[in-house]
Every structure is written in C-alpha cells, then in structure tokens.
Amino acid sequence: MTKPALTLYLAAPRGFCAGVDRAIKIVEMAIGKWGAPVYVRHEIVHNKFVVDSLREKGAVFVEELDECPDDRPVIFSAHGVPKSVPAAAEAREMIYVDATCPLVSKVHIEAQRHAEAGLQMIMIGHKGHPETIGTMGQLPEGEVLLVETAADVATVEVRDPDRLAYVTQTTLSVDDTKGIVAALEERFPNIIGPHKEDICYATTNRQEAVKSVAPKADALLVVGAPNSSNSRRLVEVGAKNGCDYAQLVQRAENIDWRALDGIRSVAITAGASAPELLVNEVIDAFRERYDVTVEVVETAVETVEFKVPRVLRQPA
Ligand code: 0O3
Ligand code: SF4
DSSP states (O other): OOOOEEEEEEEESOSOOHHHHHHHHHHHHHHHHHOSOEEEESOSSSOHHHHHHHHHHTEEEESSGGGSOTTSOEEEOTTOOOTHHHHHHHHTTOOEEEOOOHHHHHHHHHHHHHHHTTOEEEEESOTTOHHHHHHHTTSOTTSEEEEOSHHHHHHOOOSOTTSEEEEEOTTSOHHHHHHHHHHHHHHOTTOBOOSSOSOOHHHHHHHHHHHHHGGGOSEEEEEOOTTOHHHHHHHHHHHHTTOSEEEEESSGGGOOTTTTTTOSEEEEEEOTTSOHHHHHHHHHHHHHHSEEEEEEEEOOOOOOOOOOOGGGSOOO
C-alpha cells in the first residue's frame, strides 16, 4: 500500500539553547569529577528524557536543598535560584555548582542593581515558575511585585509610581509581553526597563521560527514537556499565527494520529529543553505512516555558546 504524501516543515532554530546545553554539561562533568551521586536541585531543565538520562548516569533530583546530604555536591538548575539557596549551601559548607543560565543571572543582576538605586521592582512572569521564584528571590521577600497579565498592571499597588523598574522572565511570549510592557508604561510613564525586555535570544528565535512555519502547515507539533514554559509558549504562538491544530508532544508515542487524519503538512519545532533525538523520533514516526518530504525553514542562525564554570573545566 502506498503511503500518503506529507510535507514536514522543520522550524530552525529549535531545541537546545546555549543555557540548556551548558546546564546539562555541568551535571555530566560534575558526575565525572566527583563521582555519583551528584544532587540536582529541581529538574536541571524541564525535560523528562534529559532528567531520566542524567539519573541513569548518577544524578539525584530533589526539589529542595534540605533533601541533599552535606557531603555530596549539589547543582542548581538552569532556571536560577533565590539568594537563600546558595546561602544555605554555604552555611552547610556544601560543594555547589550554579547551573543558572547566564542570561537568567543577568536578569538577577539587573533586579539587584535597580533595587540598590532605590527603585521598586516589578517582575513580569508566571507565578510559581522556578525562574520567577529565583529572580524575585534576589531581593527580600515582598520587595518584587509580580504581574502576569496586562490586567494585573491595573491593580498592582506600588510605593511610588515614579520610582519603578521592571524585569521579565526569559521565556515569555514576545507578543504578549509587549502588551504588558505597554500597560506598565502607560500607567507608570517613568518606569525603567531593559532595552527591549529580558526575553532571551533563544526564546525570541524559536517563536519567530514558529511564526514562519505555522501558517504553511495543517498542524504544529512542539516537542517539549508540559512544565516547560518556553515550549508551551511555542504552542500558543503557533495557534495565534495561523495553525488550527497546535499540540505539545513529549515523545512520538504522544502523537494523536487520529486528530492528524487527512493532513498534508505538519510543522515541527522543539522547546529549548527538548533534545534533537526526540525530534528525530517524531520525524521517524511520520516516516512510518507517510511518504515524507522534509523542508527546513530557517529564520535565524544561532552561534551563542556558554562556558561551563571553571571548577569543572579540565586544566588545558
Ligand atoms: O523556563 P522553562 O520552563 O521554559 O524551562 P525549560 O523548559 O527547562 O527550558 C530552559 C529555559 C530555562 C532554563 C530558563 O530560561
Ligand atoms: Fe538561557 Fe534563554 Fe536557554 Fe533560558 S531559554 S536557558 S535564558 S538561553
């Protein structure tokens, strides 16, 4: 029986960003240096496959530092941690390595700098997300006000409307954030913010790539985890930009083939924490059922790379 024809539009860039790549390397190198077990506070990145693979190599994943023994190294996830976490590790004289993405650390520094200049901080982010908790936790409890939507801006209560600054989570929707920033600037004309917002290059590029593939395809599949903020934003961007069927899939086994019945084209991308191996698994699953033509749609070339911390680097 001949297979039906199908075009797969592969968005590029997709998948691992420089911060994720560095964070995973940090765990692998820590296990190489100190042996197993090495503790990791929170999923190093939000991907079950990555976490399971590192667990097999000797990583132990916990949610809180209290769950780690004093005498084993601990790594803090790429999303960042409140200041209280390294402080507690130091108090216990633990070995720790901070795998916070340098672009998240940059936001931490920004928040502290503004607070030192006497400005009250507003964070645009998702409540309860580890990055938001980490960034807000750079300042004492209650110092950073959280807004999640433009509607929140109308009700936020500030000390002095003329002495404010804002920072954002790095993985937000670029378009939604523009609206929230506009609402902040309208209500507080003197608010100080970053040049654009703190959304990182990888988030921006993956969303742009989705915008160019979504209108071409009958469906969009985003390879990524349900707790991955940047992956979920890619689904939303696809749905808002002309793709009626946009779904998150963790693995090929999660594809709803019945929902895809009759389609002629599918766009595929992956969140910043999703390995390319899982994208290939999805493509292979399509090849089993369709006569596939792959078309790569590249909207940016990424060259960003981050070094692993010196403590883990081999002497030259
Ligand atoms: O922040 P998000 O839920 O998107 O995290 P992921 O899926 O682990 O992706 C990496 C992004 C990150 C560490 C923070 O920017
Ligand atoms: Fe860093 Fe951006 Fe990747 Fe987050 S999504 S880890 S901020 S490069």
